[in-house]
Amino acid sequence: MPSRQFPSSSSNLFTKPKFLFIALTISASVVIVFSILYFLYHLWLSLVHRAKTIPYDASAPLKLQRFSYKDLKLATNGFDTANVIGKGGSGTVFKGVLKDGKFIAIKCLDSLSLQSEREFQNELQILGGLRSPFLVTLLGYCVEKNKRILVYEYMPNASLQESLFGDECFGLSWERRFCVIMDVARALEFLHLGCDPPVIHGDIKPSNVLLDSEFRGKISDFGLSRIKVEGEFGVDLFSQDLGKSQDLWKSQDLSGNLTVETPVIGTPVESVSEVDFALALQASSSSKNSRTCLNGKALNLNSLNYNANIVGESESRSLDVKGKEVSSFDMFVPYDDEFCSNDYSKDLAVNNACLVDDEKENGKKWGKDWWWRQDGSGELCSKDYVKEWIGSQICPSNADWDDDGIANTKNMNSIQEKSELENSSPIDKGNNDAIVNGTRLHVSATEDTDNGVVDMKEVNGKKNQKKKKKMKKNRKMQEWWKEEHLDELSKKKRNKLRSLETKWKKGLKLKVPRFGLGRRFYLCESDKNYGGEEGPNECEQNGEFSFRRGWRKKSSRSMGSDMWSGDLFSRELSSTTSMRGTLCYVAPEYGGCGFLMEKADIYSFGVLMLVIVSGRRPLHVLASPMKLEKANLISWCRHLAQASGSNILELVDEKLRDYNKEQASLCINLALICLQKIPELRPDIGDIVKILKGEMELPPLPFEFSPSPPSRLYSRSRSRRKQKGNAEV
Numbered sequence: 001m002p003s004r005q006f007p008s009s010s011s012n013l014f015t016k017p018k019f020l021f022i023a024l025t026i027s028a029s030v031v032i033v034f035s036i037l038y039f040l041y042h043l044w045l046s047l048v049h050r051a052k053t054i055p056y057d058a059s060a061p062l063k064l065q066r067f068s069y070k071d072l073k074l075a076t077n078g079f080d081t082a083n084v085i086g087k088g089g090s091g092t093v094f095k096g097v098l099k100d101g102k103f104i105a106i107k108c109l110d111s112l113s114l115q116s117e118r119e120f121q122n123e124l125q126i127l128g129g130l131r132s133p134f135l136v137t138l139l140g141y142c143v144e145k146n147k148r149i150l151v152y153e154y155m156p157n158a159s160l161q162e163s164l165f166g167d168e169c170f171g172l173s174w175e176r177r178f179c180v181i182m183d184v185a186r187a188l189e190f191l192h193l194g195c196d197p198p199v200i201h202g203d204i205k206p207s208n209v210l211l212d213s214e215f216r217g218k219i220s221d222f223g224l225s226r227i228k229v230e231g232e233f234g235v236d237l238f239s240q241d242l243g244k245s246q247d248l249w250k251s252q253d254l255s256g257n258l259t260v261e262t263p264v265i266g267t268p269v270e271s272v273s274e275v276d277f278a279l280a281l282q283a284s285s286s287s288k289n290s291r292t293c294l295n296g297k298a299l300n301l302n303s304l305n306y307n308a309n310i311v312g313e314s315e316s317r318s319l320d321v322k323g324k325e326v327s328s329f330d331m332f333v334p335y336d337d338e339f340c341s342n343d344y345s346k347d348l349a350v351n352n353a354c355l356v357d358d359e360k361e362n363g364k365k366w367g368k369d370w371w372w373r374q375d376g377s378g379e380l381c382s383k384d385y386v387k388e389w390i391g392s393q394i395c396p397s398n399a400d401w402d403d404d405g406i407a408n409t410k411n412m413n414s415i416q417e418k419s420e421l422e423n424s425s426p427i428d429k430g431n432n433d434a435i436v437n438g439t440r441l442h443v444s445a446t447e448d449t450d451n452g453v454v455d456m457k458e459v460n461g462k463k464n465q466k467k468k469k470k471m472k473k474n475r476k477m478q479e480w481w482k483e484e485h486l487d488e489l490s491k492k493k494r495n496k497l498r499s500l501e502t503k504w505k506k507g508l509k510l511k512v513p514r515f516g517l518g519r520r521f522y523l524c525e526s527d528k529n530y531g532g533e534e535g536p537n538e539c540e541q542n543g544e545f546s547f548r549r550g551w552r553k554k555s556s557r558s559m560g561s562d563m564w565s566g567d568l569f570s571r572e573l574s575s576t577t578s579m580r581g582t583l584c585y586v587a588p589e590y591g592g593c594g595f596l597m598e599k600a601d602i603y604s605f606g607v608l609m610l611v612i613v614s615g616r617r618p619l620h621v622l623a624s625p626m627k628l629e630k631a632n633l634i635s636w637c638r639h640l641a642q643a644s645g646s647n648i649l650e651l652v653d654e655k656l657r658d659y660n661k662e663q664a665s666l667c668i669n670l671a672l673i674c675l676q677k678i679p680e681l682r683p684d685i686g687d688i689v690k691i692l693k694g695e696m697e698l699p700p701l702p703f704e705f706s707p708s709p710p711s712r713l714y715s716r717s718r719s720r721r722k723q724k725g726n727a728e729v
């Protein structure tokens with residue numbers, strides 16, 4: 001028995017630890033298995049997530065080819081002007097053929113400036129890392145000395161701009177137009193939802209939609225685009241200037257040659273100080289008094305006066321503005337092309353007067369300056385301010401004002417002209433820049449801009465006779481400026497300007513604002529005699545202008561928040577091609593709160609849709625007074641949507657004999673929804689694509705486009721309240 005007990009006790013002794021060992025092993029393996037499963041699950045999740053989006057990974061190989069200048073010279077036959085296929089605000093585009101017979105588009109950025117450097121980097125960093133059938137492919141680049149060249153896939157049917165408004169208008173059919181709308185929507189869908197982090201294009205407009213051999217649209221020009229940093233409310237414009245983008249550039253390890261080129265590419269951030277002109281305007285227009293500053297009559301007539309005096313070529317104009325008396329601002333008037341004939345200006349002045357009377361007598365909805373005011377925000381203060389601001393910067397030493405140098409800066413001729421201009425004096429320069437105390441103001445009323453349409457057939461015959469008169473008239477403009485504007489400046493505004501100037505002088509050691517290629521304002525030393533000769537890159541090195549810091553504090557939605565939108569700019573500065581985006585296409589909040597969000601692209605897409613459907617530019621003024629009310633496309637569209645009994649399809653391009661009414665109406669209504677002023681109310685691009693595909697219902701039109709506009713109700717109730725208040729008093 002004991003012999004039996006021993007083994008049993010000994011087996012107990014051995015089984016217990018064995019059991020424990022087995023139990024521990026099993027539980028450990030279970031834990032390990034679960035951990036592995038957990039890890040695998042997360043790996044799978046991240047892979048699935050990655051599969052849906054394309055992370056913007058700067059370290060990912062860009063696969064961009066580095067071209068030598070020699071290769072590109074060869075491809076373009078020595079950059080022959082015959083190979084020029086377009087000219088934008090930042091450079092000239094050539095068509096080229098590679099040795100293997102492949103066609104390419106070569107964009108030579110204008111002389112190295114902060115702006116072109118920024119655009120160059122943006123294109124490489126953003127577009128270079130993206131591949132989509134809805135985006136133009138960036139094939140490579142060339143960096144040699146101060147040359148910055150971008151090489152793209154060649155798009156045989158040029159841009160939508162040319163197809164809609166070019167000399168050789170292809171007359172895009174409705175089907176093609178709708179396809180292009182879809183393509184742009186899909187491109188934005190890819191950028192906003194398919195990329196991680198999302199990319200905001202920031203400059204959606206017809207000239208940035210290129211057409212392939214089958215007229216399918218692809219988005220190009222990422223010069224102003226931004227990567228949305230996760231967790232941000234939006235993309236902070238101010239933190240994304242070159243200073244930061246350069247840091248980004250450095251911190252991001254772009255592959256191959258690009259990394260090597262980093263120090264070469266990077267121009268010192270401090271080399272040029274930028275003035276955020278948008279904010280300058282905003283500051284002036286955000287005042288509560290802005291409504292009272294509205295002087296529609298003066299503004300309209302002054303603009304007309306001005307335009308009457310700058311008789312010029314229908315396609316482009318050049319003004320060398322000299323003398324303190326010139327209202328530089330008026331060079332931005334949106335409809336200068338239309339009014340460059342005295343006759344027309346008179347007609348319009350008369351028409352304006354009639355409209356004033358009409359408004360007074362009949363209380364008509366379309367007032368004389370409806371297209372200035374549009375939404376009644378009364379932001380024309382900004383115009384006064386600009387007059388004041390720029391006017392004060394005009395160098396008295398430039399005693400002459402000559403716009404005789406008006407030149408045709410039409411696409412193909414511009415290169416030759418440019419070289420001529422660069423060798424000529426400011427007076428001789430026949431470009432579309434105006435020089436104000438060395439400040440070059442881009443006055444692009446060229447036919448290739450998106451805004452400021454010209455319908456000048458009847459004017460051409462009178463041009464030669466008027467040329468002689470022009471000089472005299474323009475001299476009179478100096479007087480005009482003195483009388484009409486300097487005197488009308490209020491004390492308050494003068495003080496504002498003075499404090500502004502003091503700020504500049506303190507912080508920036510006497511600098512004056514300077515415009516660069518119609519995109520930016522630069523600050524340069526005022527004690528230099530620029531004479532229009534120096535490029536922005538010759539400006540003194542300095543940091544950001546304090547405008548930004550000052551105005552960033554402002555609330556996100558101010559009276560001036562619309563200043564960048566088509567609403568305001570179409571009536572004020574539409575001849576300026578682009579600063580932060582392109583006038584008339586830029587969302588109101590872009591200049592208002594300083595954040596660029598996806599919804600800014602949605603706004604621009606709304607404008608683009610209207611432009612495609614109507615075949616008109618956002619600002620399209622014809623000489624005929626009958627058509628005046630249709631000048632501002634967005635305003636006209638809103639009016640049609642609001643007015644009961646009017647047909648929204650009136651907007652559709654008259655050239656389109658046959659079109660799908662349902663689709664056209666869908667596009668117009670969708671555009672109206674995209675054009676809502678509050679960004680949050682605009683649909684996101686995912687919904688837009690679904691709506692266009694017919695997979696989702698169009699949401700009901702916002703209240704503001706209902707037949708009884710709330711503004712009316714509001715003003716009525718306000719006036720009632722006022723009456724009540726008066727009665728009580």
Ligand SMILES: Nc1ncnc2c1ncn2[C@@H]1O[C@H](COP(=O)(O)OP(=O)(O)OP(=O)(O)O)[C@@H](O)[C@H]1O
Binds near residue numbers: 085092093152154159
């Ligand atoms: N890849 C391309 N293929 C064919 N044509 C092109 C290509 N890229 C640009 N172009 C032509 O060159 C023109 C100028 O393009 P670019 O992007 O330089 O300026 P933009 O978009 O018109 O103006 P901005 O740069 O001021 O926004 C376009 O309108 C188009 O006609």
